[in-house]
Amino acid sequence: MSRYPGRIISATRPTVTTSSAKGIWTLFEALQYKSQGLWPSSVFTVIQTFTSSTTWICPPGVTEVEYLVVAGGAGGGTQHGGGGGAGGFRTGTAFAVTVGTSYNVTVGAGGAGGIATPYTTGTTGGNSVFSTITSAGGGGGGATNTNGVSGGSGGGAGGHDNISRTGGSGNTPSVSPSQGNSGGNNAVAFYYGGGGGGGASAVGGNATTPSPGNGGNGGAGTASSISGSSVTYSGGGGGSKWMLSFGCA
Secondary structure (H helix, E strand, C coil), X not given: CCCCCCCCCCCCXXXXXXXXXXXXXXXXXXXXXXXXXXXXXXXXXXXXXXXXXXXXXXCCCCCEEXXXXXXXXXXXXXXXXXXXXXXXXXXXXXXXXXXXXXXXXECCCCCCCCCCCCCCCCCCCCCEEECCEEECCXXXXXXXXXXXXXXXXXXXXXXXXXXXXXXXXXXXXXXXCCCCCCCCCCCCCCCCCCXXXXXXXXXXXXXXXXXXXXXXXXXXXXEECCCXXXXXXXXXXXXXXXXXXXXXX
């Protein structure tokens, strides 16, 4: 049985002409036909998504790419802890590439949440990288009475005691356009909650008082259609809520 370039098994062989190309094509096959002058003359888009670290080699015929680089989000803090900050969100167009050149691709991992004993801040997320474009991992959410950590988006501040703590700064390190926002502050009251982690489009919310003492909302993410459909990335984590309970013997 013949294996047609479109990878479609049917009674009719798929065709490619200078005006149309129907079927499912790999990037290599599309570029082969383009080099032979058989591919449609209009500009076409090939989407590649990386979920693990690798090396991308620029194929023939490609001179620029559009990119979206999203870093790993951070973990939240423990004991009235703040929410983890979102991983940095960076996107752009017309990024120049050179045929045959290898480009590093790093996919940052999400950070772990803080542990219960002793109370700890959440772990910062891992950086994601494409070539010279680096998105910074989200900053960890603060634990009890601890500031949030700065990062792509900052972590929310931890609550508990009547001490003012602040969310970590977003867009750290600074890039333009901004890759993220700051985390929210804690509630300045005894036993209250933590701030929300910052997101790509908005700062994390502050924890609230009085009772019920809600934790701050996570900052909103940003939508992108680079994958072919609209997907929202880099939303911040919500802060913890104050809760007081009593047991009866």
